[in-house]
Amino acid sequence: MALKIINTCVNCYACEPLCPSKAIYKAEAHFLINPRKCTECDGDYDTPQCATICPIEGAILDAKGMEINPPGSLTGIPPEKMAEAMAALQAH
Amino acid sequence: MELPVLNETPAASAGGCSSHSCGSSDDQLGHLSDEIRAKVENHPCYSEDAHHYFARMHVAVAPACNIQCHYCNRKYDCSNESRPGVVSELLTPDQAVKKTMAVAATIPQMTVLGIAGPGDPLANPDRTFETFRRLSEDAPDIKLCVSTNGLALPESVEELSKHNIDHVTITINCVDPEIGAQIYPWIFWENKRIKGVEGARILIEQQQKGLEMLVAKGILVKVNSVMIPGINDKHLAEVSKIVKTKGAFLHNVMPLIAEAEHGTFFGVMGQRGPTQDELMDLQDACSGDMNMMRHCRQCRADAVGLLGEDRGDEFTLDKIEEMEIDYQSAMVKRKVIHEAIAEEMHSKRAKKDEAAAKHAEAKKLDTRPVLMAIATSGQGVINQHFGHAKEFLIYEASPNGVRFMSHRKTDLYCSGDDTCGDGESVLQRTIRALEGCEVVLCSKIGYEPWDMLEKAGIQPNGEHAMEPIEEAVMAVYEEMAAAGKLDDAEGRIRATA
Ligand code: SF4
Ligand code: SF4
Ligand code: SF4
Numbered sequence: 001m002a003l004k005i006i007n008t009c010v011n012c013y014a015c016e017p018l019c020p021s022k023a024i025y026k027a028e029a030h031f032l033i034n035p036r037k038c039t040e041c042d043g044d045y046d047t048p049q050c051a052t053i054c055p056i057e058g059a060i061l062d063a064k065g066m067e068i069n070p071p072g073s074l075t076g077i078p079p080e081k082m083a084e085a086m087a088a089l090q091a092h
Numbered sequence: 093m094e095l096p097v098l099n100e101t102p103a104a105s106a107g108g109c110s111s112h113s114c115g116s117s118d119d120q121l122g123h124l125s126d127e128i129r130a131k132v133e134n135h136p137c138y139s140e141d142a143h144h145y146f147a148r149m150h151v152a153v154a155p156a157c158n159i160q161c162h163y164c165n166r167k168y169d170c171s172n173e174s175r176p177g178v179v180s181e182l183l184t185p186d187q188a189v190k191k192t193m194a195v196a197a198t199i200p201q202m203t204v205l206g207i208a209g210p211g212d213p214l215a216n217p218d219r220t221f222e223t224f225r226r227l228s229e230d231a232p233d234i235k236l237c238v239s240t241n242g243l244a245l246p247e248s249v250e251e252l253s254k255h256n257i258d259h260v261t262i263t264i265n266c267v268d269p270e271i272g273a274q275i276y277p278w279i280f281w282e283n284k285r286i287k288g289v290e291g292a293r294i295l296i297e298q299q300q301k302g303l304e305m306l307v308a309k310g311i312l313v314k315v316n317s318v319m320i321p322g323i324n325d326k327h328l329a330e331v332s333k334i335v336k337t338k339g340a341f342l343h344n345v346m347p348l349i350a351e352a353e354h355g356t357f358f359g360v361m362g363q364r365g366p367t368q369d370e371l372m373d374l375q376d377a378c379s380g381d382m383n384m385m386r387h388c389r390q391c392r393a394d395a396v397g398l399l400g401e402d403r404g405d406e407f408t409l410d411k412i413e414e415m416e417i418d419y420q421s422a423m424v425k426r427k428v429i430h431e432a433i434a435e436e437m438h439s440k441r442a443k444k445d446e447a448a449a450k451h452a453e454a455k456k457l458d459t460r461p462v463l464m465a466i467a468t469s470g471q472g473v474i475n476q477h478f479g480h481a482k483e484f485l486i487y488e489a490s491p492n493g494v495r496f497m498s499h500r501k502t503d504l505y506c507s508g509d510d511t512c513g514d515g516e517s518v519l520q521r522t523i524r525a526l527e528g529c530e531v532v533l534c535s536k537i538g539y540e541p542w543d544m545l546e547k548a549g550i551q552p553n554g555e556h557a558m559e560p561i562e563e564a565v566m567a568v569y570e571e572m573a574a575a576g577k578l579d580d581a582e583g584r585i586r587a588t589a
Binding site: 010011012013014017018045046047049052053055056074075076077081082085086088089 | 155156157158160162166167182211215216218277278280283284285352353355356357359360361
């Protein structure tokens, strides 16, 4: 069981020092989690620390591949509003 | 007629009342002790006088953050401290130290190194403090400062006080958790993500505690607030009063910058920023209780050079790698240059004081105040072409003299020509940024902008090129008075509100 960081990670360094298992490392494009080391923080914390500080919605997936912080959960921006704003921007 | 300069008048000559609110002259820093004055004298961000001469730089070493602000999009930058959408070059402490020393050796006017966004410096204690530790040892003539959201401040005060850090900026947008919940969706606290009012309450407590601890240690504290209409605009005068009571020495109220393309909560949800008038009114409301910092440029997190200029391109990573820096001899040179600048500042100031004293005796005009915009690239003179100005200094002229009010950037409302939604030209945008001003003083101006400015009711004026700003502003004001343009008691300034 392990979490996974995907390519929307912005390399903010916030998660890496918090990992009790030293499972997070900086790689070429973005931070990664070593699945053999990640314990999902079990026994250390109530919630996985990386996903608890990560500011980017969707950047961290759980063992089932689900987004731990889905769109709108961190910024409070309703996903359809965000889509609208971005669509308006592209139209220009 | 003499030259009165309110910001420069010593409090002692203010005729017994040194408070800004009674309308008499007051030095921006007049209420400070000699010890604090000495600290800020060559600090471009704190001394209105010094920022024409001394330079500052920022290094981005601290990308992680422990809170979320609704005016920030973490995919880019800390929009609180820098221009939104512009990603700064993230440096390791090693690179940051090298870059700082390279800049200090090349631009001897550079006196201050700041660590601000993107991210929160105190949420990155290892990177931030390693940078500070090494600079305070190897380059002791550089002042260090740090900007923080305050969440981790109380635990950092001890370490901060060990270095050359005598200035800390805390961004405090509220003292009421209900208001805070509308600005901060969450904080990361004791290994948990805490949302809403509870998170805001903890953040506010930490900020206030940190402020008190810094003041107790004798470290100067400046407070930044982002003015968000409909959310904290009415509340900020109260914030100003509280932070002053606790010993903060400057309060800097900055306008919210929020456009949909920044991808911030406020941008996407259509929260507007304040108008220039609303901002100035609030700054006035706060300044009764607090000397306001009006010359903040909300500079980029990695800006280099005098305020308002950016020489960052000369110091990219590959360029500094190649530079050989002999800091010992650079320090000797820097000292000589700093002393010469200090001397020039003192003699200019003495002249202004003298003029202001004479003005106090002269017969008072009975005319309304006027706002004027100045195109300048520094040194306190009108020396910039209108078309080259990326920002303008705003001065108010009145029978009481000349007072520095603020800076206005021409690109504040738009991140780039292509992304500008309403298809405004640069010139139209500039004119909009000058709302409320009646005159623009510059060294030169083209025919087309001249015409458009006049049509917008702003009189361009290139007759005072290379003259000291305050003298020119007063001269133009007197011309306007003599021509009978200032007799309408209401005044244009408030008329546009
Ligand atoms: S879930 Fe916990 S153990 Fe796994 S990578 Fe994240 S912080 Fe480390
Ligand atoms: S906290 Fe999130 S965005 Fe930041 S480095 Fe970790 S995974 Fe990437
Ligand atoms: S403190 Fe700065 S980096 Fe952190 S969320 Fe707020 S604006 Fe962004």
